[in-house]
Amino acid sequence: MKEFMLIFLGPSYAELKLSPEEMQSRMGKWWGWQSKMEEAGILRGGHALHASAKRISGESRTVSDGPFAESKELVGGYYIIKAKDVNQAIEISQDYPDFDLNGSVEVREVMVFEQ
Amino acid sequence: MKQTKIMDHLFRHQYGRMVSILTRIFGLTNLETIEDAVQDTFIKAMQTWRSELPENPEAWLTKAAKNRAIDLLRKIRADQNRILKLENGPASMVLNDLFLDHEIEDSQLRMIFTACHPNLNSNNQIAFALKTISGFSIKEIAAALLLKEETVKKRLFRARKELQNKEITFEIPNRFELPNRIDRVLEVLYLIFNEGFHSTQNELLIRRDLCTEAMRLCKFLLKKEELSSHSAYALFALMCFHAARLESKVDEKNEMKDLKSQDRSKWHFPLIFAGNDAMNKAVENATLSTYHYEAAIAAEHVKATSFESTDWNRILFWYKKLYDLQNSDFTLLNMVMVYIQLKKFEMAEQLLDSIDPDQLEQRAYLYFGTYSELFHQKKQLNKAINYLEKAIGLVNNQLERAYLQNKMALLENS
Numbered sequence: 001m002k003e004f005m006l007i008f009l010g011p012s013y014a015e016l017k018l019s020p021e022e023m024q025s026r027m028g029k030w031w032g033w034q035s036k037m038e039e040a041g042i043l044r045g046g047h048a049l050h051a052s053a054k055r056i057s058g059e060s061r062t063v064s065d066g067p068f069a070e071s072k073e074l075v076g077g078y079y080i081i082k083a084k085d086v087n088q089a090i091e092i093s094q095d096y097p098d099f100d101l102n103g104s105v106e107v108r109e110v111m112v113f114e115q
Numbered sequence: 116m117k118q119t120k121i122m123d124h125l126f127r128h129q130y131g132r133m134v135s136i137l138t139r140i141f142g143l144t145n146l147e148t149i150e151d152a153v154q155d156t157f158i159k160a161m162q163t164w165r166s167e168l169p170e171n172p173e174a175w176l177t178k179a180a181k182n183r184a185i186d187l188l189r190k191i192r193a194d195q196n197r198i199l200k201l202e203n204g205p206a207s208m209v210l211n212d213l214f215l216d217h218e219i220e221d222s223q224l225r226m227i228f229t230a231c232h233p234n235l236n237s238n239n240q241i242a243f244a245l246k247t248i249s250g251f252s253i254k255e256i257a258a259a260l261l262l263k264e265e266t267v268k269k270r271l272f273r274a275r276k277e278l279q280n281k282e283i284t285f286e287i288p289n290r291f292e293l294p295n296r297i298d299r300v301l302e303v304l305y306l307i308f309n310e311g312f313h314s315t316q317n318e319l320l321i322r323r324d325l326c327t328e329a330m331r332l333c334k335f336l337l338k339k340e341e342l343s344s345h346s347a348y349a350l351f352a353l354m355c356f357h358a359a360r361l362e363s364k365v366d367e368k369n370e371m372k373d374l375k376s377q378d379r380s381k382w383h384f385p386l387i388f389a390g391n392d393a394m395n396k397a398v399e400n401a402t403l404s405t406y407h408y409e410a411a412i413a414a415e416h417v418k419a420t421s422f423e424s425t426d427w428n429r430i431l432f433w434y435k436k437l438y439d440l441q442n443s444d445f446t447l448l449n450m451v452m453v454y455i456q457l458k459k460f461e462m463a464e465q466l467l468d469s470i471d472p473d474q475l476e477q478r479a480y481l482y483f484g485t486y487s488e489l490f491h492q493k494k495q496l497n498k499a500i501n502y503l504e505k506a507i508g509l510v511n512n513q514l515e516r517a518y519l520q521n522k523m524a525l526l527e528n529s
Contacts, residue, residue: 013158019252020126021324023161028120030165048162077162 003044003110004089006079008096010103012051013076029097036095037081046079076103080110121172126157128331129173130250133180135222136213140184141191143229143278143285146247148191152183181214223248224339225285227332231300234281235274241306242267243274249328259321260310297342301350304329305406312357319365326361330354337393348397349406355390356413359383371518375422387417408437427456444470445478451485455492463489480509484519491526500526 018026037043051074053066076098083089086107093105130153137149156179160172169175212218230244241260245251253271257264277283288296311325333351337343363381366372394410411433419425434450447470454463467489472482487502503523510516 013161014155017154017252017254018158019255020130020157020250021124021255022252023157024121024124024126027161027164030161031168034165046166048165 001082001084003112004081004083004086005108005110006046006081006089006093006096007106007108008076008078008098008103009073009106010076010098010101012074014051016101026097033095033097034079037079037092042082042092044080044082046077048077049075051076121168124327125172126160127250129176130157131226131248132219132223133176133183134247134250135226136180136219137184137187138285139213139222139225140210141187143275143283145187145191146275146278148187150247152187153180156180156183177214177219181210184210220339221287223335224287224342227300227335228287228296229278229283229285231296231303232278232281232283233296233299234283235277237303237306239270239274239277240303241310242270244303244307245325245328246271248332251324255321255324259325261314293341294344297336297344297347300336301333301344301347301406304333305350308354308357312361319362323361326354326358330358345397345400345402346404346406348393349404349410352390352393352397353406353410353413355386355393356410356417359386359390359417365514369514370521371514373518374416379420382417390414390417403436403440405437405441408433408440412437425456427453431457444474445481448475448481448485452488455485455489458492460489460493477511480506480515480519482506483509487522487526496526496529 013023034043051066055064055066056062057064081089081092083092086109089107089109093107096103096105133153133156134146134149137153138146141149156176160176160179164172213222226248227244230240230248232240235243242256242262245256245259246253251259253264253267256262256267260267262270308326308329311322311329314322330351333347333354336347337351359382360377362383363377363379364372366378372378390410391414394414397407397410412430415426415430415433431450431453434446434453438446438450447466451463451466454460454466467482467486470482472479475482483502483506487499487506490496490499490502500523503519503526507516507519507523510519
């Protein structure tokens with residue numbers, strides 16, 4: 001088994017002006033996906049992230065305020081999951097609920113140093 | 116035990132509660148800021164509840180509203196112009212008290228009376244009520260009322276402006292004003308319900324939402340003894356009887372079904388029983404409102420086990436009463452349909468001739484459709500076809516047009 005990080009990129013929820021009803025139903029879908037992964041025992045962890053951010057960069061450690069990228073490409077959260085290979089990780093990502101909001105999932109394998 | 120589900124529409128209902136509480140604290144002038152803050156709370160809830168639901172989601176949201184109130188207090192206090200207002204205003208009340216259940220209900224009532232204020236333009240009012248009381252988004256309101264999103268935005272803007280220009284206060288009316296103000300609230304609920312029930316163009320889901328909201332708010336009023344008038348019970352009964360038939364108005368193929376061809380086994384009987392209960396309370400008093408008569412008519416329809424066994428004489432009796440109270444051409448048109456069912460064609464024609472179709476505006480097609488039905492029943496097929504053509508030429512709604520065209524095919528083949 002390998003570990004993968006699923007990184008969720010998409011527009012910020014605040015800009016989408018979803019109604020309370022839509023938010024509730026979307027939450028239900030996230031809930032369903034997460035429960036499914038938990039039952040399969042493949043979810044290692046993960047969180048949603050606040051949209052606001054600080055970036056510290058350069059030799060001078062300059063601190064700047066986010067969000068930085070275009071709002072369409074905001075990192076909204078991540079999961080770490082267990083999967084056989086990248087194809088299975090892609091398969092698991094099919095349940096990501098925000099494709100219809102132009103969201104996307106980036107699948108990255110966690111690097112393990114082989115001794 | 117880990118909770119896996121929250122109540123249906125919890126967010127929608129909590130939205131209205133939170134906006135009401137915060138408006139009571141910060142006043143109607145801060146409504147937009149308040150709505151943004153509440154929206155933000157829900158976005159956070161949606162994201163953090165993903166991994167684990169709080170034990171008591173409602174309490175979580177109420178607490179979140181309180182925290183928002185404290186944030187806003189800081190934010191708004193920073194705005195020099197408003198300090199004065201706040202110090203004299205309701206913000207000086209003890210914040211915690213406003214989050215007690217009965218105070219929350221009080222805030223909700225203030226919001227209902229504000230949104231349904233008689234000085235607001237009624238078009239703007241419905242959009243505004245759906246937004247602030249019921250937490251509908253602009254997109255949902257547009258879909259529900261068959262409007263463009265831009266139009267909804269304008270209406271919301273105008274409503275907020277009217278509230279300020281007409282100096283409408285966020286209060287429960289005093290006992291002298293109360294009866295009239297309740298009547299206006301009922302009227303708005305009636306309009307919202309009808310938007311849901313009579314519109315055939317949009318999808319069932321959003322229509323059902325409108326009906327459910329109108330019924331929820333009506334029930335909310337009925338729970339308060341001082342607000343539960345007999346007309347409110349009658350309105351609730353009317354809503355129940357109609358809502359019981361909502362699902363059967365359109366079939367699986369999305370074709371419109373008239374009363375005659377509806378599958379009566381699909382009617383929702385618990386709602387009919389609830390309607391009966393409300394009706395019993397509604398008639399405890401001798402004064403009857405238009406809602407009473409409309410409910411009585413709707414009750415006759417749901418009482419009949421088949422279209423053929425409908426008691427048309429009884430329905431005619433109620434329509435006449437209704438017409439006495441409210442001279443509407445639509446009531447007359449409905450009466451004509453009843454006369455046709457009773458095969459009293461002369462009465463039907465006489466009554467039809469007294470109506471000016473131009474006065475019916477967008478619904479003039481109903482007039483010609485009724486004429487066509489009259490001639491059909493009198494077996495004068497050519498005339499029936501002519502009038503039906505006129506009706507089809509005037510109807511805007513696609514489902515209704517399809518319904519009339521089906522009828523045309525039947526006439527032409529008979």
